[in-house]
Amino acid sequence: MGKQHVTIADVAEKANVSKMTVSRVINNKGEISAATRQRILQVMDELGYRPNPIARSLATNTTLRIGILVPTLSNPYFGAIIEGAERVFWENNYHILLGHTDSEPSREQAVMEIFEDHRVDGVIVLSARSSSEAMTQYVRNQRAAVAINTVVKAGAARVYTDELKTMALVVNHLMKTGRRHLGYIGLDINTYASINRYRGFESALKNAGLRFDPNQQSTAWHDNAPSNPIYELLKANPRIDGLVCYNSGIAARALQVCARLGRCVPDDIAIMGYDDIFLAEMTSPTLTTIDLVIPKEEVGAMAARLLLERIENGDHAQEQADVILEHKLIIRDSAP
Amino acid sequence: MGKQHVTIADVAEKANVSKMTVSRVINNKGEISAATRQRILQVMDELGYRPNPIARSLATNTTLRIGILVPTLSNPYFGAIIEGAERVFWENNYHILLGHTDSEPSREQAVMEIFEDHRVDGVIVLSARSSSEAMTQYVRNQRAAVAINTVVKAGAARVYTDELKTMALVVNHLMKTGRRHLGYIGLDINTYASINRYRGFESALKNAGLRFDPNQQSTAWHDNAPSNPIYELLKANPRIDGLVCYNSGIAARALQVCARLGRCVPDDIAIMGYDDIFLAEMTSPTLTTIDLVIPKEEVGAMAARLLLERIENGDHAQEQADVILEHKLIIRDSAP
């Protein structure tokens, strides 16, 4: 049925003091005699008093609540980041209001407005897809913000992956092992990562002196596509001897396609995944991938710390605190 | 910087009416003349008025907020359930306060108390590990509750998997394909699923007329264990010709162990996973598993609907609405 809650007035009455005095001991501020302090603490204990955060929020205009905007929870990538952030928030008595957009960019605005309405003290935005202008506006209406892999011009600390540098790492590895005809399988969504990973691949090829041939690339991967773009790509471009995949799930599918086409991995073709998930160790051959240098949980924790700092300093005027995340190679059998 | 918010008083003043009247149009209740209604709506629009849910919560003692207790977000199993629930809540204007326990049973109480403090209208509890008595108590202090794969005596609608029936399915499948010496690899945690899956395996063996030999079972799997319990088990029991694993991740590891031991899957030994994740299609051989008959998102959605019903009917006196989740076989190559 839910409990009957005891209020500050109940405590005040039983302890024979004013609500003001009770409030003082709750918040540990202002002078107060040791005796009454003790008495009040005891009464609070007897009555099982717990302050009502809603009333406090209304009075102080502060909520100890953080909004996290996330496209999906089915992807453990986001789960791990949120988990890392939550640990920091938990220690600091902040709680999380979930802002799930169900991977619909059109819901991002609604979610950000709900954060405003609920007066969250700050927001963390994960891989949002709104335009830079729109996101800058949404963020300006928040009290503090951290954007992870999300384009935003100002008003937020930004944490993002350096896809150009990462793709250079990938392409160099493939070059060093003798591959010269590189293909790419991307993802058909407009996220920061998707766009920049592809761009990074393109410029890494150019920097390496290789020709970038759009016909050897496909950004059309879709889990429920009627045709299989990996199959089409490899079939149409038999010269491809190194295939870079947007993520390790796609790379695993690429292994299956190679088996179907009778192309031997890694002898005929090297396959590279992205993100070192459990799956990467379980395929055969196992997948060579790249992974964040720091764990995803630590990315979340870092974002949380940045946000708490911004909440305390209380305005957006402070310098942009950009944090750039780097990747490292995890070499296994698909691209030794 | 955050926005300056306009209040009901601002609207009232500009529209030349009382706050009461504004409140009536916001909530669409009570009689009101079409003219003033129009005027107020227009003023609200001009001023960009949005009601403050905190103030409303304080006044109505209702929050449109749901607490979800979850052990971890790194596991997409929970992510999918929460995602399904969120879609239902979103449609009904409820929002989610995240109650992450970081897989620490000791945090469950704290999280449930935070839910109380924040006056959530209801809670969903996922795979909690507190004792049945403790959980019953925590749940009694909430306004409404749904428990998924969590032991609780009363006060909550319960949604849970029928592990006995499921294990009968698994064991029968292995029997039909000629396996007679079955082993089990469990997980070393005290969850509803972990305990009952093992029990289910035991009773399925007995019902099938097979001997249950504790030495052929291991519940000690741990991702960071110094030794590999799968290896130990198979090494010590070379007669095992069918291995049932607590989940598909463990089953994938078992495939690796078999390769190491030179045991051919499925000829020498059949391997069964549990939960049909993407990984199960990507191993070689691919994994035979079982999976929920309805998608995990639907489990979440169902739990959300149950909870909303209970919130509306507003008390725990109503009958226990137990929902039992069934599984089906997904036959692949590791146990054809």
Place this chain on the structure above:
DNA sequence: CTGAAAGCGCTTACAG
């Protein structure tokens, strides 16, 4: 059809 008053459970100046 509309409004003045009180209240939800806290905190914030301001007095003493």
Place this chain on the structure above:
DNA sequence: CTGAAAGCGCTTACAG
């Protein structure tokens, strides 16, 4: 060291 009053932004009876 302690308290009376006002206020945070809403809603809920109660009047008229």
